[in-house]
Structures are given as C-alpha cells and as structure tokens.
Amino acid sequence: MNILVVLRMIPDSAGELQLAEDGRGIDREWLDFQLNDFDDHALEEAILLKEAGGATVTAVAIGEGANRVLQMAAARGADEVIALQAEDDAMISSRTIAATIAATARDKSADLILCGVQSTEDVFGQLAPYVGAMLDWPHVSGTNRVVADGAGLRVTQERGAGVAVTYEMTLPAVLGVQTASKAPRYVSGSKLREASKTPIGRAALEPSGFERSAEIRELRLPAQGGSGEDLGNDAENVADRLVTILAVNGLTANGLARK
Amino acid sequence: MKMIACTEGRSDKIEAFSLEMIAAARSVAAAGDEVVAFFAGQAAKAAAASFGAADRMIVADAAGSDLIPAETYARLLRDAVTAEQPDLVLVPYSANGLDVAADIAARTGWPLLSYVNEIKRDGETLTVVAQMYGGKVLAECVVKLPAVLMVNPGAFAEAVPSPIDATKIQQIDAKTAIESAKVKMVAIDVPDYADVDLTTAERIVCVGRGIGDEASIDIARDLATILGAEIAGSRPVVDNGWLPKLRQVGKSGQKVKPKLYLALGVSGAPEHLEGMSHADLIIAVNTDPKAPIFNVAHYGATCDLFDLVASLSDRLQAPPGR
Numbered sequence: 001m002n003i004l005v006v007l008r009m010i011p012d013s014a015g016e017l018q019l020a021e022d023g024r025g026i027d028r029e030w031l032d033f034q035l036n037d038f039d040d041h042a043l044e045e046a047i048l049l050k051e052a053g054g055a056t057v058t059a060v061a062i063g064e065g066a067n068r069v070l071q072m073a074a075a076r077g078a079d080e081v082i083a084l085q086a087e088d089d090a091m092i093s094s095r096t097i098a099a100t101i102a103a104t105a106r107d108k109s110a111d112l113i114l115c116g117v118q119s120t121e122d123v124f125g126q127l128a129p130y131v132g133a134m135l136d137w138p139h140v141s142g143t144n145r146v147v148a149d150g151a152g153l154r155v156t157q158e159r160g161a162g163v164a165v166t167y168e169m170t171l172p173a174v175l176g177v178q179t180a181s182k183a184p185r186y187v188s189g190s191k192l193r194e195a196s197k198t199p200i201g202r203a204a205l206e207p208s209g210f211e212r213s214a215e216i217r218e219l220r221l222p223a224q225g226g227s228g229e230d231l232g233n234d235a236e237n238v239a240d241r242l243v244t245i246l247a248v249n250g251l252t253a254n255g256l257a258r259k
Numbered sequence: 260m261k262m263i264a265c266t267e268g269r270s271d272k273i274e275a276f277s278l279e280m281i282a283a284a285r286s287v288a289a290a291g292d293e294v295v296a297f298f299a300g301q302a303a304k305a306a307a308a309s310f311g312a313a314d315r316m317i318v319a320d321a322a323g324s325d326l327i328p329a330e331t332y333a334r335l336l337r338d339a340v341t342a343e344q345p346d347l348v349l350v351p352y353s354a355n356g357l358d359v360a361a362d363i364a365a366r367t368g369w370p371l372l373s374y375v376n377e378i379k380r381d382g383e384t385l386t387v388v389a390q391m392y393g394g395k396v397l398a399e400c401v402v403k404l405p406a407v408l409m410v411n412p413g414a415f416a417e418a419v420p421s422p423i424d425a426t427k428i429q430q431i432d433a434k435t436a437i438e439s440a441k442v443k444m445v446a447i448d449v450p451d452y453a454d455v456d457l458t459t460a461e462r463i464v465c466v467g468r469g470i471g472d473e474a475s476i477d478i479a480r481d482l483a484t485i486l487g488a489e490i491a492g493s494r495p496v497v498d499n500g501w502l503p504k505l506r507q508v509g510k511s512g513q514k515v516k517p518k519l520y521l522a523l524g525v526s527g528a529p530e531h532l533e534g535m536s537h538a539d540l541i542i543a544v545n546t547d548p549k550a551p552i553f554n555v556a557h558y559g560a561t562c563d564l565f566d567l568v569a570s571l572s573d574r575l576q577a578p579p580g581r
Binding site for chain 2: 011013014016017019026037041094095098117118120121122123124125126127128129130132133134138139140141142154157158159160161162163164165166167168169170173176178179183210211212213214215216217218219220221222223228229230231232233234235236238239240241242243245246249251252
C-alpha cells in the first residue's frame with residue numbers, strides 16, 4: 001500500500017493572534033508555527049498501518065517549519081518526504097492546496113491519503129473531502145481507528161455523544177483523521193539526528209482550479225469577556241470569591257454532602 | 260432564490276440542528292424565495308412531521324439503514340443539486356457535514372465557507388461571518404452565489420417543528436446510491452452510560468490542555484470529589500488518553516448542561532463551547548485572558564490553575580463552624 005500523508009504548519013493555537021494591518025489576515029511575522037494536531041495523528045496512523053501490514057509512506061508538508069516536521073516524519077518512519085512551497089504569508093487553505101495533493105497522490109500511485117480532519121485555517125473547506133471529490137475517491141472524515149482489511153479498509157468514525165460508526169470501504173480512499181489508533185509516538189533526539197540526513201524533495205503548488213471562495217472583507221477578534229465577571233489573577237482572592245459564588249448558588253461541598 | 264437546507268437523522272430521529280438549517284435558510288429568504296429541505300436517511304417520517312417551516316422537502320428514504328454514510332448522502336445531495344439548481348446549499352457542521360460540504364463544493368466548483376455563524380443577504384451576494392483559528396478570529400466575508408455554507412450548530416434558533424404538507428414532499432430513489440456505495444456501514448457503537456453520564460451530571464469539573472500532563476489530572480479529580488462533581492476533559496485531554504472518551508465534553512463528546520461547570524485550563528474552541536455553553540453557572544480559569552472560554556463564562560479568572568485548585572480545595576475542605 002502506498003500512503004500519502006499531509007502535514008500542515010499552522011499558527012500555534014495557544015499563541016496570541018494579531019490582525020494584519022489591512023485587517024484581512026493575521027500578522028504572521030511573529031507567530032510560532034506548529035504541526036496541525038490532527039495531521040500529527042494522520043502521520044501516526046500512516047506509520048501504524050505501515051508497521052501492521054507494510055506500506056510506503058510519503059509525507060508532504062507545507063508551511064513555515066515544514067523541513068523540521070519532515071525530518072520528524074522521517075524519524076517516525078516516513079519513507080519519502082516532500083516540502084511543498086507555500087505562498088509567502090498566506091494561510092494554508094485546503095481549497096488552494098487540494099489540487100496539488102491530488103496530483104501528488106497520482107504521481108506517487110497512492111492508494112490512501114491521510115490528513116487531519118480539520119485545521120484552523122480551513123475556513124474555505126476541509127482537505128479530505130476536497131481531495132476525495134477531485135479524485136472521485138471515497139472519503140471519510142473524523143476517523144479514530146483505521147485497519148487494513150484485505151483489499152480495503154475498516155475505519156471507525158467518531159460521531160457526537162461518544163457514538164462510533166464503523167465502515168468498510170474500498171481503496172483508493174481519503175481519510176480525515178481525528179485521532180490515530182494510538183497516540184502519536186515520541187521520537188528520540190538520536191533518531192531525529194539520524195533522520196536529518198533524509199533528503200527533502202521539493203514541489204511547487206499547482207493552480208487550485210477553483211475560483212476564490214470569498215472575499216474577506218474584515219477579520220475581527222470576537223468581543224471579549226462576554227458579560228462574565230473577571231475575578232482577576234490572584235489565586236487566593238479568586239478562591240475566596242468562588243467559595244462565596246458557589247455558596248450563593250447552592251453549590252457548596254457541604255450542600256452536596258447533605259443531598 | 261432557492262435554498263437547499265441539508266438535514267440529518269439517525270435511526271428514527273432527526274438531528275435537532277436540522278431545524279436550525281431550515282431556520283438559517285428561512286432567515287435569508289425573501290418573499291417568493293423557496294426553502295427546500297433535503298433529507299436522506301431512515302427517519303423520513305420524523306422529517307415529514309417536523310420540517311413544515313420548509314416550502315418543500317426532498318427525501319431519500321433509506322429504510323433499514325440506521326445511518327447513511329456521508330459518501331452516499333453526498334451523492335444523493337448532488338443529484339438534488341443538479342435537478343434543483345439552487346443558489347445556496349446549507350450544510351450543518353456535523354460529522355456528516357464535514358464530508359459533505361467540501362465534496363459538493365468541489366464537484367460544483369462553488370464557493371464554500373465553513374464554521375458560519377451569521378448570514379446576511381446583500382442583493383446577489385451574501386455577507387457571511389465565519390469562525391477561524393478555533394474561534395479566536397471572526398471573518399466577515401462576501402460570498403457570491405451560488406455557494407455552499409457549512410453552518411455551526413447553535414448559530415441559528417431551531418425552526419418550530421410542524422408537519423409538512425404531503426403534496427410538498429418529493430421522494431427520490433436512494434437504492435442505487437446505497438447499493439453502489441464504496442463506503443458501507445458495518446456497525447454503530449453507542450456507549451454504555453451506566454458508569455458515567457455527563458449529560459445528567461449536576462456539577463462538572465472539566466480539564467483542558469492547560470492541565471499540562473496526565474499526573475495533574477488527579478489534582479483536578481480531587482477538587483471534583485470535594486465538589487461532588489464529575490471530572491471531564493476537552494478533546495486534547497481525551498485524545499492523549501488522560502481521561503476516557505465518555506468523559507469528553509464537546510462536539511465529538513457529550514453535550515452537557517450542569518448547574519456548575521468549572522473549566523480548568525480549557526481554551527474554549529467552538530467545538531467545546533457547543534457542548535457546554537448552556538450550563539447554568541460557568542466558571543473558567545485560564546492564564547490566557549483572550550481564551551474564548553471567557554466569552555461564555557459567568558466568572559473568569561486568569562490565575563495559575565494549580566494555585567487556584569489548591570486554595571479552593573483548602574477552603575472547601577475546612578467549612579466554617581465545624
């Protein structure tokens with residue numbers, strides 16, 4: 001089986017976002033970029049499939065820090081790594097990169113494409129269904145377990161309220177991974193150093209083939225704080241206030257003990 | 260203008276957000292416009308009994324299949340879109356919608372905007388507000404029609420359920436699409452809530468990524484015990500295996516409405532807020548003052564969560580007068 005896995009570098013979700021001066025994007029200059037969490041799980045699922053039944057894994061990364069993440073992917077077991085050249089300072093839109101991912105999949109004779117189910121920059125649509133539709137391959141999003149089963153796959157998908165649905169599907173296919181079957185593995189420094197010798201291929205983005213989804217008129221930060229009360233940042237004070245707030249709302253520990 | 264509102268069901272029930280999609284379509288409909296509800300699944304009867312707010316309904320009745328895979332749903336929707344040539348297709352942001360929205364956008368070439376909270380009509384275009392970066396940024400966008408929008412559950416109030424006139428219902432054949440599907444459902448696992456049922460819990464202490472590591476969960480669990488609360492986690496915590504799946508709050512976990520929701524180190528991604536924003540009393544502790552959890556919290560604190568848990572536990576364990 002040939003697996004293509006997509007790794008997108010996105011702004012650190014814990015970091016602070018500043019709007020760009022023109023108000024139509026975020027200021028990317030001082031941002032930290034990290035691998036999209038869901039893509040990390042997609043990579044893990046690819047490596048797990050390789051370990052379980054043999055596969056060739058090609059990892060494609062895009063965005064700032066792509067090289068670093070590709071070395072990590074190689075250390076975890078990817079056989080070939082390719083950096084896609086992103087447009088400078090542009091968000092990584094699934095709608096924009098889907099055509100290139102589809103073309104790379106054809107080029108590598110991929111049977112299976114794995115990517116994270118979502119990213120924080122996929123407001124113009126999600127990658128797995130875009131690529132699946134463009135290739136006319138079946139796609140399932142939100143997977144938390146993938147097992148190779150004869151000529152196809154057995155895939156479990158998370159639905160709301162803890163409900164899980166299992167499907168059988170044919171290959172070739174595209175999966176939007178929510179959680180890998182096992183948590184992403186740790187890579188040791190020595191393995192990383194060894195993998196740093198892996199040659200990184202380069203590829204350019206192809207035209208998306210789509211018209212733009214929308215013109216962004218304005219980005220804004222949501223109204224802060226809502227109507228809630230700020231209790232401040234002093235833990236002792238906050239604890240004092242919370243004891244009162246809980247009591248007023250009939251939520252004391254004692255109140256419960258008497259229940 | 261013609262709008263297709265995509266609706267869903269599982270087994271014999273419709274999903275509540277289906278009525279929100281119809282309401283969202285209705286909210287931009289002018290006199291003479293048409294709102295068409297699209298339903299594919301087994302709950303065709305329940306849909307007919309509830310979708311009266313739509314002008315028409317297209318139904319692919321899949322009797323005997325508890326749940327239609329998104330691939331099949333998308334194919335049936337595609338047929339409806341080809342036949343109807345709508346100006347706007349509204350898809351819910353759901354497990355199914357995640358596969359359907361971009362699929363239909365790719366195959367039609369139409370614009371797509373996801374995580375939509377607001378839709379306003381400006382003549383031949385729409386002004387749409389969508390969430391980005393986990394709800395940290397709102398994007399106001401101009402979208403040309405025809406277009407596809409993936410709408411957040413909870414963004415629009417549900418349409419009032421009422422039966423739709425039988426003459427307004429058009430059945431389409433689901434059999435071919437189901438039989439030729441490349442994705443076939445083999446099992447649905449519904450969890451056993453015997454041990455934990457967060458949906459009925461009166462008090463919940465929820466830990467997020469800010470808890471840092473697995474060992475620290477115990478500190479929060481001790482506070483939960485003192486408060487008589489259930490311990491819960493956000494998606495990253497559960498994905499790391501620090502808490503079982505049944506204790507996850509949010510879109511892919513449980514939707515809860517306790518009397519007390521104490522969020523420790525939870526940033527408040529939209530998917531999390533969807534599961535808990537209706538709690539009676541929300542107290543959030545997060546060192547990032549811009550964390551979106553504070554937008555729904557009744558009380559917020561930006562102190563270190565471990566300091567707070569220690570101080571609060573001390574006070575609650577030493578009640579005055581004893």
